[in-house]
Amino acid sequence: DLWEARGHLRFEDVTFGYSDDRTILPDFALDIPAGQTIALVGTTGAGKSTLAKLIARFYDPTRGRLTLDGVDLRQLHPKDLRRAIVMVTQEAYLFSGTVADNIALGKPDATLDEIQAAARAVGAHAFIERLPDGYATDVNKRGGRVSAGQRQLISFARAFLADPAVLILDEATASLDIPSERQIQEALGTLLADRTAIIIAHRLSTVAIADRVLVMEHGRIIEDDTPAAL
Ligand code: ATP
Ligand code: MG
Numbered sequence: 001d002l003w004e005a006r007g008h009l010r011f012e013d014v015t016f017g018y019s020d021d022r023t024i025l026p027d028f029a030l031d032i033p034a035g036q037t038i039a040l041v042g043t044t045g046a047g048k049s050t051l052a053k054l055i056a057r058f059y060d061p062t063r064g065r066l067t068l069d070g071v072d073l074r075q076l077h078p079k080d081l082r083r084a085i086v087m088v089t090q091e092a093y094l095f096s097g098t099v100a101d102n103i104a105l106g107k108p109d110a111t112l113d114e115i116q117a118a119a120r121a122v123g124a125h126a127f128i129e130r131l132p133d134g135y136a137t138d139v140n141k142r143g144g145r146v147s148a149g150q151r152q153l154i155s156f157a158r159a160f161l162a163d164p165a166v167l168i169l170d171e172a173t174a175s176l177d178i179p180s181e182r183q184i185q186e187a188l189g190t191l192l193a194d195r196t197a198i199i200i201a202h203r204l205s206t207v208a209i210a211d212r213v214l215v216m217e218h219g220r221i222i223e224d225d226t227p228a229a230l
Helices: 048-055 078-084 099-106 112-121 125-129 148-162 178-192 204-209
Strands: 009-016 025-032 037-042 063-068 085-088 166-170 196-200 212-217 220-225
Touching: 009 048, 025 048, 025 220, 037 048, 037 204, 048 085, 048 166, 048 196, 078 085, 085 148, 099 112, 099 148, 112 125, 112 148, 125 148, 148 178, 178 196, 178 204
Parallel strands: 037 196, 037 212, 085 166, 166 196
Antiparallel strands: 009 025, 009 063, 212 220
């Protein structure tokens, strides 16, 4: 009954604009095999976030189609789509509730063991245990105690637990201290394994771990190569 996506994404001549008078992506074609890690880079306004939002189906193409494992995204059941494709945004936003609730957001029936396993996998367990009430800490009340890097790790744990076939990550531009930076980098390695990942990358270290780097300009891909070749 449950549809399991493999994670093969394909843009077939996708044209998209937020309004009729301005095209952001013109006849865009791109094939991303299942399991590939893509680093998406390019100047501001190039269309990187727009591409991500089309994959997450915040918007649909004006023309052409976007498929997952050969199925038009518009034909997928919303439940299947939400399970298959997860987007982690720059803000790494925390919702009101406990740390555990925040990690379990995409999988409300998760047990505390599963929540902790996800936190361990991305290296978030140690700092969570040091919070006043551990996993039961209310992130609103003690929000000030959770740093930007820690918020990111919590959202990584959330994505790890949700275990989507496709993960989209709009990497934060804000700089973190060096230990946090290293921790995020290690967590990324774990998070990206065994799934298709598209990272809007701002860090060179992230570009380096990608299988493939796409450079975007004015809604087009102007370079498509391995990190080493670029
Ligand atoms: P950045 O590196 O600054 O995040 P980006 O590559 O993610 O840039 P997009 O956010 O995809 O770029 O924007 C591409 C173009 O679409 C820009 O010209 C932008 O002004 C426009 N745009 C983005 N979002 C909207 C929107 N909601 N409504 C109208 N135009 C938009
Ligand atoms: Mg953007």
